[in-house]
Amino acid sequence: MAISPAGDPFENPRAINGRAPDVFTEGGWVPMRHYRDEEEVDFAIVGTGAGGGTLAARLAEKGFSVVALDAGPYFRPMEDFASDETAQNQLYWMDPRIVAGDTPLTMGGKNSGKAVGGSTVHFAMVSLRFRPEWFKSRSLMGYGADWPIDWREMWQYYAEAERALSISGPVSYPWGPKRPRYPYRSHPINAAGMILAKGAEAQGYEWTPTPLATVSAPRGKSHPCVYRGWCRFGCSTNAKQSALVVWIPRAITAGAEIRDLAMVGKVEVNGAGKATGVHYHREGRWRFQRARNVVVAGYAVETPRLLLMSATDRFPDGLANSSGLVGKNFMTQPNQAVFGDVEEEIRWNKAPPSTTITEHWNYCDRKDFFGGYCWMGQGPLPIEWATVQVGARGVWGEQLWRDMQNYNHQVGVKLVGECMPDEKNRVTLVTDEKDQYGLPITRITFSLGENDKALIAHGLDQMQQSMQLAGVRNLFRQDNDYNHLGGTARMGDDPRTSVVNADCRSWDLPNLGVCDGSGFPTVGGGNPHLTIHAIALRTADRIEALAKRGEL
Amino acid sequence: MTARYPGYDVLAKRHTLSWNEATRRVVDKRLAVPREPRFLTTDEWATLRAVCDRILPQPKDRPPVPIAAYVDDKLLENKIDGYRDAEMPHQGEAWRIALAALDGHAREAHSRRFHELAAAEQDALLTRMQKGELSGDAWQGMPSRKFFAKRVLHDITNAYYAHPTAWSEMGFAGPAAPRGYVRMDANQHDPWEAAEAHPGREAEALAKNKRVV
Ligand SMILES: Cc1cc2nc3c(=O)[nH]c(=O)nc-3n(C[C@H](O)[C@H](O)[C@H](O)COP(=O)(O)OP(=O)(O)OC[C@H]3O[C@@H](n4cnc5c(N)ncnc54)[C@H](O)[C@@H]3O)c2cc1C
Numbered sequence: 123m124a125i126s127p128a129g130d131p132f133e134n135p136r137a138i139n140g141r142a143p144d145v146f147t148e149g150g151w152v153p154m155r156h157y158r159d160e161e162e163v164d165f166a167i168v169g170t171g172a173g174g175g176t177l178a179a180r181l182a183e184k185g186f187s188v189v190a191l192d193a194g195p196y197f198r199p200m201e202d203f204a205s206d207e208t209a210q211n212q213l214y215w216m217d218p219r220i221v222a223g224d225t226p227l228t229m230g231g232k233n234s235g236k237a238v239g240g241s242t243v244h245f246a247m248v249s250l251r252f253r254p255e256w257f258k259s260r261s262l263m264g265y266g267a268d269w270p271i272d273w274r275e276m277w278q279y280y281a282e283a284e285r286a287l288s289i290s291g292p293v294s295y296p297w298g299p300k301r302p303r304y305p306y307r308s309h310p311i312n313a314a315g316m317i318l319a320k321g322a323e324a325q326g327y328e329w330t331p332t333p334l335a336t337v338s339a340p341r342g343k344s345h346p347c348v349y350r351g352w353c354r355f356g357c358s359t360n361a362k363q364s365a366l367v368v369w370i371p372r373a374i375t376a377g378a379e380i381r382d383l384a385m386v387g388k389v390e391v392n393g394a395g396k397a398t399g400v401h402y403h404r405e406g407r408w409r410f411q412r413a414r415n416v417v418v419a420g421y422a423v424e425t426p427r428l429l430l431m432s433a434t435d436r437f438p439d440g441l442a443n444s445s446g447l448v449g450k451n452f453m454t455q456p457n458q459a460v461f462g463d464v465e466e467e468i469r470w471n472k473a474p475p476s477t478t479i480t481e482h483w484n485y486c487d488r489k490d491f492f493g494g495y496c497w498m499g500q501g502p503l504p505i506e507w508a509t510v511q512v513g514a515r516g517v518w519g520e521q522l523w524r525d526m527q528n529y530n531h532q533v534g535v536k537l538v539g540e541c542m543p544d545e546k547n548r549v550t551l552v553t554d555e556k557d558q559y560g561l562p563i564t565r566i567t568f569s570l571g572e573n574d575k576a577l578i579a580h581g582l583d584q585m586q587q588s589m590q591l592a593g594v595r596n597l598f599r600q601d602n603d604y605n606h607l608g609g610t611a612r613m614g615d616d617p618r619t620s621v622v623n624a625d626c627r628s629w630d631l632p633n634l635g636v637c638d639g640s641g642f643p644t645v646g647g648g649n650p651h652l653t654i655h656a657i658a659l660r661t662a663d664r665i666e667a668l669a670k671r672g673e674l
Numbered sequence: 675m676t677a678r679y680p681g682y683d684v685l686a687k688r689h690t691l692s693w694n695e696a697t698r699r700v701v702d703k704r705l706a707v708p709r710e711p712r713f714l715t716t717d718e719w720a721t722l723r724a725v726c727d728r729i730l731p732q733p734k735d736r737p738p739v740p741i742a743a744y745v746d747d748k749l750l751e752n753k754i755d756g757y758r759d760a761e762m763p764h765q766g767e768a769w770r771i772a773l774a775a776l777d778g779h780a781r782e783a784h785s786r787r788f789h790e791l792a793a794a795e796q797d798a799l800l801t802r803m804q805k806g807e808l809s810g811d812a813w814q815g816m817p818s819r820k821f822f823a824k825r826v827l828h829d830i831t832n833a834y835y836a837h838p839t840a841w842s843e844m845g846f847a848g849p850a851a852p853r854g855y856v857r858m859d860a861n862q863h864d865p866w867e868a869a870e871a872h873p874g875r876e877a878e879a880l881a882k883n884k885r886v887v
């Protein structure tokens with residue numbers, strides 16, 4: 123692990139004694155409000171990623187007292203991030219998990235984050251809105267489950283999220299209802315992105331520069347993107363508008379306290395059935411932070427894990443689980459790809475991995491399966507690319523060594539597709555194996571359904587046709603890759619079929635909420651973070667409104 | 675050996691704007707990993723080295739990437755992947771079981787240890803492992819197919835492609851921070867990227883690669 127002169131971010135917490143790391147200066151600090159454990163704060167938030175980080179900032183800005191805890195370290199990207207695939211596994215949730223089912227998933231590196239800022243520290247920044255109909259997929263399209271929120275309301279919050287994250291995007295977006303101009307101009311298209319455009323045009327499909335959460339011009343202390351292409355391993359220039367550089371500084375300025383290396387192991391509930399605070403492990407011991415409200419935002423594996431681990435005599439199946447749905451309907455997104463090579467030098471490691479995208483099959487319904495998908499440009503780095511070679515083609519030996527040298531001529535496209543919710547896919551606790559905190563680890567059971575398989579087959583055919591038309595040779599398919607998680611604490615209108623309501627409050631314990639990717643009833647056919655952001659922004663507004671009415 | 679990026683050495687950029695201090699630290703540490711086993715026994719080590727040589731055979735005219743040492747280091751330091759297939763034991767145990775089992779299969783078929791076999795014999799056994807055809811008590815219930823995919827291919831390729839030598843031979847521009855790239859169109863590259871040799875113009879690429887800054 124990279125130990126910087128300023129100290130090992132994994133050894134001791136950095137955000138203590140009334141100050142927190144300044145993410146914009148090497149070795150720098152900013153003052154931070156400190157709450158004592160005994161002080162009952164308005165909100166204890168578990169997790170500081172797309173959901174938790176955003177909520178912490180907005181609630182603090184509205185005047186609530188907030189302590190946000192994250193199990194991961196507090197990085198200063200410019201001094202702590204190496205340009206190195208192996209070392210940057212330090213961004214990821216690498217604690218033990220068991221995977222099972224017919225389609226056992228690859229977790230760990232490049233799957234979910236463990237850091238202040240959560241998975242946004244390493245995300246690829248693709249910033250999409252849902253297709254409006256997806257918020258009512260059950261009623262309008264006949265599959266999945268309805269969201270308890272209207273798309274027009276979401277459209278407002280998407281716009282707010284796009285402004286807050288200074289999304290760089292095209293002048294006009296080809297699909298869906300009209301949306302406002304993106305705050306920043308789109309990024310230049312790299313050679314790999316041009317191949318996608320060529321293929322899509324040959325198929326008669328629209329494409330566009332990808333809306334990205336990295337700035338194309340200076341913004342505050344963020345420098346513009348330098349096209350180094352290491353985004354999934356952390357952006358060491360702070361161009362990326364992660365929660366770590368956008369929301370966390372806002373939260374601290376507004377008076378929130380962020381606690382790094384603080385693993386929450388249990389939400390405490392009193393005899394009256396109210397959450398009273400969180401038990402967390404920091405600096406070698408278990409502590410208890412009192413809070414009037416608790417919001418869990420640990421992403422779709424850790425959120426249900428915490429709810430299940432917090433079981434009491436009164437709630438023997440875990441908190442917020444009267445529906446029995448905590449941990450169930452676990453979804454990921456198919457992430458299949460088609461790769462090949464071209465005569466020209468592409469050098470796809472340059473620029474963010476996806477500079478162009480087509481959402482054609484999210485908006486076109488001439489297909490015989492439910493849901494949709496988009497596909498986007500790719501730029502895997504050497505270890506990722508070797509993983510594709512051995513995983514998708516099964517090559518090794520002399521041939522692997524030789525084929526890897528074709529790196530600068532490779533290109534490809536990768537889909538992000540919609541997976542159907544299925545109660546059989548779920549996160550459960552493993553009772554006989556504990557992690558380093560002494561907490562039960564999780565078992566993630568996932569099997570593709572028939573609809574998922576049909577979607578994947580369609581997507582692979584379409585992408586292959588596209589690459590062929592673009593003149594890409596020696597095509598092969600990567601048919602076993604998945605990313606993005608959701609569904610394990612779904613929101614809804616009915617306490618019997620959902621875990622939380624539209625305001626992200628649990629039906630069973632009104633002062634316990636869930637605000638992260640787990641709340642998704644359906645995942646749609648696009649990358650999730652902008653929707654998580656929009657929900658968090660809405661939740662903050664709803665909490666403010668409820669508090670004003672004395673209903674919190 | 676590889677003439678594709680003649681004379682290109684990603685380490686030559688170590689002191690340029692493409693490498694920050696954090697990168698120098700982690701790469702230096704990797705280059706200093708001891709070349710002897712610290713987790714595996716000498717017997718297991720001999721078998722592992724033979725497996726590495728077949729999964730990623732290396733040219734003889736340059737110092738080898740110490741793949742086995744990196745795998746051993748991962749096991750010693752218990753750098754886990756963040757997930758484990760329900761049918762697989764912990765990584766260290768998995769390697770121990772499989773390396774012993776592989777030797778057992780070699781003895782059974784050829785009356786020699788795995789590392790003493792000819793390359794073709796080794797490849798045949800590895801291919802059977804890839805297909806999941808190796809089984810027996812020695813595997814202790816671990817599916818050999820999963821071991822091949824999740825441990826052999828994963829750990830060995832992750833080790834090899836983490837080394838600057840591997841980056842250089844594939845023409846990968848390597849670390850890039852704080853400096854990124856300016857030229858992003860096809861057939862364009864910045865002076866700090868590797869130049870590819872085109873037939874008849876190898877000298878041109880060599881000259882450029884000697885000046886990569
Ligand atoms: C490689 C990669 C690329 C991606 N690219 C994109 C993209 O281009 N576009 C997009 O839209 N999405 C992308 N995503 C997905 C996106 O990053 C996530 O969906 C999103 O960040 C999830 O937000 P969240 O708030 O639910 O959880 P996270 O952002 O993961 O935050 C959860 C946080 O909670 C903390 N935590 C969990 N449990 C506990 C606990 N018990 N105690 C204390 N802390 C805890 C974790 O440490 C973590 O920091 C990508 C994901 C990956 C892995």
Ligand code: SF4
Nearest residue numbers: 347348350351353357
């Ligand atoms: S390409 Fe841009 S966003 Fe990605 S790591 Fe580099 S500077 Fe950051």
